[in-house]
Amino acid sequence: MPRTSARSQGMFPCEAEVARRLSQTPIEWAAKAKILERDGLPKVDPLMGGRPWPAVQAYFLRRYGLSTVEVMAPDGVENLDVL
Incomplete structure (x- = not known):
């Protein structure tokens, strides 16, 4: 079994992994x-x-009509100093 890197797993995969998951080069x-x-x-x-x-x-x-949930973009850069 091929070894996978941490960047190809998880919630924020690298672009190469996103491409692979979507059957794209x-x-x-x-x-x-x-x-x-x-x-x-x-x-x-x-x-x-x-x-x-x-x-x-x-x-x-959503693009293919399989969900009505809207994806929201982040609203800006987070300021962690205010915590």
Whole structure:
């Protein structure tokens, strides 16, 4: 069984893993992601360094009429100093 990296698992997978999960090559996915982001695909979270996978799944379910749940984008950079 091939060994998988931590970046290919979890809630914020790397772009190569997102491409794999969506049956795309990394090059195909990079081009398509730019277009899909204009339609609401969650962007790469700058703090976590990846797209939130549950939100990506929810985006595609909504896109194909399989869910009515709206995915919300983060509302800005978090200020952890106020805690």
